[in-house]
Amino acid sequence: MSTRYGRRTDDDTVEYYDSRQEMEAAETKENREFRAFTFGLLGLLAGGFLAYHGIQKFDLSDWPKFARFSSIFATGIAGAVAGAMLAEFIWWIFVLSICIGILYGICGLIWALV
Numbered sequence: 444m445s446t447r448y449g450r451r452t453d454d455d456t457v458e459y460y461d462s463r464q465e466m467e468a469a470e471t472k473e474n475r476e477f478r479a480f481t482f483g484l485l486g487l488l489a490g491g492f493l494a495y496h497g498i499q500k501f502d503l504s505d506w507p508k509f510a511r512f513s514s515i516f517a518t519g520i521a522g523a524v525a526g527a528m529l530a531e532f533i534w535w536i537f538v539l540s541i542c543i544g545i546l547y548g549i550c551g552l553i554w555a556l557v
Contacts, residue, residue: 453477478534483527490522491515 448466449459452473460466494515498504503511526533 475531479527479530482530482533483523486522486524486526487519488522489526491519493522494518 445461447459447461448463449457450466450470451457458466458469460469494517498506498511498514506514
């Protein structure tokens with residue numbers, strides 16, 4: 444009889460795997476999908492926000508309503524796609540900056556005490 448591995452997913456279902464590697468791969472995939480969704484949503488909001496303010500800043504409010512809406516919508520979708528595609532890169536940059544900040548704080552504390 445072999446060992447079975449199980450884990451509870453985010454939607455409270457239990458998944459069973461034949462090896463620990465399969466279980467860890469499924470968890471990693473689930474985390475990557477969540478990060479892609481999160482950064483995609485942030486990219487959508489940022490893209491729409493930047494397009495809206497670009498229209499206001501460059502006084503393009505005389506464009507037809509459909510053109511303004513289409514440009515905001517297209518820029519939002521482009522931001523969402525870029526955010527989702529670059530999610531892992533953005534995540535590791537964020538983690539690296541947190542680690543550098545902690546290291547800087549520790550070094551600064553040691554420097555002040557010595």
